[in-house]
Amino acid sequence: MVGTSTGREVELLLDRVAESIGRRRPRVLQVGARVSVADRNERNWRTLVGKRFGSRARFVGIDLVAGDNVDRTLDICSPPRMLKASLGGEAFDLVICCHVLEHTQSPVRAARNIESLLRPGGLAYVATPWSQAFHAAPDDYWRFSVRGLGLMFRRLEILSAFYSGGDVGLDVAYRVERDGRPDLEARGGAVEQGLFQIVLDHEDNRAILARQATERLPVSRTYLPTLFVNVVGRRRP
Template sequence: MPLVDRKFVEDLIEWPDARTNVAGKRATLATHTDGLPIYVDFANSVIDIEDLKGEDAGQIERRSYSGIISRLKRLVSPIKKSTVENSENFIEALKALNPEPLVLVIGGGTVGQGMDALYEDPAIKLVAFDIYPSSNIHFVADAHNIPIQSDTFDGVVVQAVLEHVLRPEVVVEEIWRVLKPEGLVYAETPFMQQVHEGPYDFTRFTESGHRYLFRRFHRVKSGSSGGPGTQMIWSIDYLFRGLFRSRKAGSLAKLAFFWLRYLDHLIPESYAVDGASGVFFLGRKASNTVSAKEIIADYRGAQ
C-alpha cells in the first residue's frame, strides 16, 4: 500500500481551530494507545473518546470473513464494475494533474471495495483517516473538521461515508477546502439502502441530490452505483430480518436472490439512477457553484 510515512503527514496537519487562532497548530485532544493522533472535538462530535480505548476500539463492530463465508459474501456483494472503472478514471485524471498525486482517503479504516488499484499504484501517495483506529490510517478524526491545511491534496476519496455524517454538506465543504485548485473528488453514497451501522446512519441521496451536494465541483462523471436489482437484494435481506427477527435469516434470503444483481445489466442508466442502490460522483474542484435552478435542469433520470 502506498500509504505515506506518518512523519510526512505531521507536516500537513493543522488542527481546524488554528485557522481561527483558537488553538495552536498540530494540537491533539488525545492520543490512542497505538500512537495514532486523535483530532476530534468531542464536545461537538458523535464520536466518544471512550469508544477509542481498548483493543476493539470503535463505535461499530466491524466483522472480518474468511473461507467459504468470504466467498458467499462476495457472491451477494461483489465488487461493482462501475467502481473499478471509476477508480481507474480517477487515477488517470489524478496523474494528468500530478505524476505522483497526493490523495486523501476519508473513511480509510478498511480498503473500500473496488479501490485496490488506488492502493497498489506506487506513484500515488495516500493519506487516510477514519473515526476508529486502524493499521490503514494515519490519524483518527471527524470529517466535519479535517485537520489538514487547505489546498493540500490532488484528490480525495469518500466512499460509503457521507451517509454516516450528520452534516454531509459541511464534510463536502471540507473536501473542497483541502483540495488543490482543479483537485479531484470521488464519492459513492447510498440512495436506496436500509439502515446499516445502526445509530451512525443518517442520510441518503438521489443522483440529483448528490450532484447538488457537490455543487462547488465540476462534474466529470456521475451516475448509479448498484442498480435496482442490487437494491432489491438489500430490501429482501431486511424484509427477512424483520420477519424472523434474525440477521442470519436476512443473509440466507439475500443469498437465495443474489442473481437479482445481474438484472442491473439490463436496465438503462436513466432508469437505474431513479431506483439505484447507490450513486457516485467524480468531480473537479471549481470556483463556480451549481445553482438551485440548474440542478432541476440537470436531472438525469427517466421520468
C-alpha cells in the same frame, strides 16, 4: 444508458488524476479509511493508488475510529482549522469519500470541507447509498440522489455520475448520459425513475415474504435493491 462497472470507472478516475498532476507526486486523501469486516466488497484505495503511482504517491487515510489503514483519527465534519492542523496546509489532488456521508451528522459541512481540501482542478470521488438497509456505523442518517450530491458539492464540476449495486462479486454499473456527459437535468429523471424499482402484485408480494428466512413486515409491494450513487467531480478554480 451506458453500461459500465465500478472497476472501470475507478480506472478512468485514476487516469484523470494522472493527467491532472503531470510529473508531480499525487497527494490522496481517503475519508472513512478504516477497514472492517463489512467492507469485504470495498476496494483497497491505498493499494490501488500505490499500484498506479508507486511509492511517490502520498496517501492519507482518516476515520472517526483508529484501525487498519487509518493514518489520522479525524472527523471530516471538524472545523476547517482542525483539519488543516492535522492534515497540513498542502491541498490534495484526490479525495475519496465512499459510503461515509450517510453516517455524518452534517453532510453539507463535510462537503464544504472536502471541497476546501482539494486543490483547484483536484478531483473528488463520492459514493453514497440511494437505497440501502439501515446500517448504523456509528449511526445512519441520510440517503442521496445524484442531483442532491450536485447541490451539496457546488464547487465541483461533475465529470461523471453512475449507479452501482452492492452484491459481493457483482461489479455492474450504469451511467445516464446525454451527448457524452452526465445528464443532471430534470429530463433525465424520467429515464431513471423506472430503471431499478420493481412493483409486485399482492400474491407475488406474499410469496416473496414467505420465502424469507426471518419474518418481514408486509408494508409495501414495491422493492428497491441496494443501489449506490457515485459522482466524480473536479474543483473549480
